[in-house]
Amino acid sequence: VRYELYYWPSIQGRGEFVRLALEEAGADYVDVARRGKRGMAAMMKLLESKSLARPPYASPFLKAGKDIIGQTALILFYLGPRLGLAPRDEASRLWVHQLQLTITDLVVQIHDTHHPVSGWLYYEEQKPAAKRRSGARRTSGAIVYRNSSAISNACSAFPKRMKRFERKVPLLIALHGRVGQRPRIKAYLSSERRVPFSQWGIYRYFKELDG
Amino acid sequence: VRYELYYWPSIQGRGEFVRLALEEAGADYVDVARRGKRGMAAMMKLLESKSLARPPYASPFLKAGKDIIGQTALILFYLGPRLGLAPRDEASRLWVHQLQLTITDLVVQIHDTHHPVSGWLYYEEQKPAAKRRSGARRTSGAIVYRNSSAISNACSAFPKRMKRFERKVPLLIALHGRVGQRPRIKAYLSSERRVPFSQWGIYRYFKELDG
Numbered sequence: 001v002r003y004e005l006y007y008w009p010s011i012q013g014r015g016e017f018v019r020l021a022l023e024e025a026g027a028d029y030v031d032v033a034r035r036g037k038r039g040m041a042a043m044m045k046l047l048e049s050k051s052l053a054r055p056p057y058a059s060p061f062l063k064a065g066k067d068i069i070g071q072t073a074l075i076l077f078y079l080g081p082r083l084g085l086a087p088r089d090e091a092s093r094l095w096v097h098q099l100q101l102t103i104t105d106l107v108v109q110i111h112d113t114h115h116p117v118s119g120w121l122y123y124e125e126q127k128p129a130a131k132r133r134s135g136a137r138r139t140s141g142a143i144v145y146r147n148s149s150a151i152s153n154a155c156s157a158f159p160k161r162m163k164r165f166e167r168k169v170p171l172l173i174a175l176h177g178r179v180g181q182r183p184r185i186k187a188y189l190s191s192e193r194r195v196p197f198s199q200w201g202i203y204r205y206f207k208e209l210d211g
Numbered sequence: 212v213r214y215e216l217y218y219w220p221s222i223q224g225r226g227e228f229v230r231l232a233l234e235e236a237g238a239d240y241v242d243v244a245r246r247g248k249r250g251m252a253a254m255m256k257l258l259e260s261k262s263l264a265r266p267p268y269a270s271p272f273l274k275a276g277k278d279i280i281g282q283t284a285l286i287l288f289y290l291g292p293r294l295g296l297a298p299r300d301e302a303s304r305l306w307v308h309q310l311q312l313t314i315t316d317l318v319v320q321i322h323d324t325h326h327p328v329s330g331w332l333y334y335e336e337q338k339p340a341a342k343r344r345s346g347a348r349r350t351s352g353a354i355v356y357r358n359s360s361a362i363s364n365a366c367s368a369f370p371k372r373m374k375r376f377e378r379k380v381p382l383l384i385a386l387h388g389r390v391g392q393r394p395r396i397k398a399y400l401s402s403e404r405r406v407p408f409s410q411w412g413i414y415r416y417f418k419e420l421d422g
Contacts, residue, residue, distance in 0.1 A: 054306045057313045067302060071312040074305060091278060094285060095265045101282040102268045108319055 003029040003079075004063040006043040012195050014072045014107065015060040017100075021076055023188040025083035031193065033059075073100040131208060214240040214290075215274040217254040223406050225283045225318065226271040228311075232287055234399040236294035242404065244270075284311040342419060 003022060007015030009031075022029045033039040046068070049055060056070025062078070069075050077097045080086025086093050166173050179185060188194055214233060218226030220242075233240045244250040257279070260266060267281025273289070280286050288308045291297025297304050377384050390396060399405055 054309075056309075069305065069309065071309050074309050074312055078305060094280065094289060098265075098267075098280065098282050098285050101285055105319075108316075 001028075001065050003027055004032050005029055005060060006032050006046065006063065007060040009034040009040065010195065011198060013060075016195070017072050017103075018060055018062065018075050018079070019193070020185065020188075021079055021083060021085060023193070024182060024184050025079075025085055026184055027079075027083055034193075034195075073097065073104050076100055127208075212239075212276050214238055215243050216240055216271060217243050217257065217274070218271040220245040220251065221406065222409060224271075227406070228283050228314075229271055229273065229286050229290070230404070231396065231399075232290055232294060232296055234404070235393060235395050236290075236296055237395055238290075238294055245404075245406075284308065284315050287311055338419075 005015065005018055005022065007013065007018070012019075015031075019031065021027075033043045043059060046052070046061070046063075047056065047059065052068065054068065056068060058070065060072055060075065061068055061070040062075045064078070067078075069078050077086075077093075077100070080093065080096065081088065086096050180189065216226065216229055216233065218224065218229070223230075226242075230242065232238075244254045254270060257263070257272070257274075258267065258270065263279065265279065267279060269281065271283055271286065272279055272281040273286045275289070275293075278289075280289050288297075288304075288311070291304065291307065292299065297307050391400065
């Protein structure tokens with residue numbers, strides 16, 4: 001089966017977790033919305049469809065034959081055994097999923113450091129709350145401890161703070177480095193398939209929030 | 212197996228999703244931390260344990276024999292087939308899980324209407340941001356559409372706003388009513404096992420946020 005990933009074409013965002021899994025496995029897939037206007041139209045058509053019995057609530061979602069699956073962690077749970085990336089026994093598979101769900105919580109926490117009031121308002125409209133929230137994040141930053149795949153994202157949003165934090169989690173930093181050296185991941189990261197970091201995704205850099 | 216649920220004893224919170232599943236199935240379970248000081252101590256001991264190979268990050272978590280499982284949606288995914296509450300075929304089971312994950316997102320959204328800056332600060336310390344966030348929520352309140360189990364919670368936090376919204380989603384309101392009439396759920400809701408709504412949980416009522 002050729003997998004079809006549907007996600008916003010100009011940000012890494014939540015779609016990046018799925019892209020990394022597909023790339024690591026060398027899977028046959030299409031990043032549909034990055035194929036230009038037609039791809040975006042195809043994504044919006046599915047998102048707004050009223051005839052789908054099991055519609056995804058938002059992107060990213062994955063189309064695999066007739067299956068359409070939303071929710072990032074669920075997509076990974078679905079792909080894991082199919083791509084040979086997850087353990088086979090139930091308890092271990094559920095454990096990997098539990099870690100991914102905790103990473104999902106972390107992603108919301110990070111996103112909300114710059115958009116604590118609403119994702120529908122500009123950052124500039126919620127700067128004071130963002131400053132306070134980022135300060136609060138610092139104290140509970142220890143959550144990163146158990147979430148290695150969040151490292152490069154956190155580094156891009158909070159370079160100064162992460163520099164200090166890195167010394168406390170050497171194994172995590174080493175793991176992050178090793179993942180970046182996996183042959184397929186390395187090739188992917190320097191390819192055109194990789195969306196660059198930007199000021200429009202989840203992990204935005206604002207000097208004043210990097211206390 | 213006798214299930215052990217570990218969750219804060221004085222709030223419904225995320226634990227309530229698990230309590231409702233266990234009650235509907237008439238399962239043999241203990242709500243450990245509600246057993247008083249000893250129960251709380253047992254929960255904290257597990258949460259702070261350094262010897263568990265697969266530690267839950269936070270409560271609620273479930274102990275089923277040797278399995279310890281964190282993340283509300285995952286606990287429900289685990290219990291579903293065991294309690295006969297979820298469909299058997301993979302696609303349907305994943306669909307139910309997808310819905311629960313979207314409800315999980317909604318719970319964060321609701322919690323953050325009164326704590327947009329940080330869960331570590333009092334509501335009074337983040338009132339202006341909370342007011343703006345609750346206003347923003349109104350425009351995107353349509354997410355409740357697809358999440359029937361969130362209804363009674365939303366009603367307790369936003370009674371005025373929900374009154375207006377109810378007219379738009381009659382089927383959802385009817386479904387919510389039917390669930391409350393299920394014999395075991397009905398018995399549970401009027402029992403001492405049910406934690407009452409309070410100002411300390413996820414769904415708090417603040418007059419000024421119910422615009």
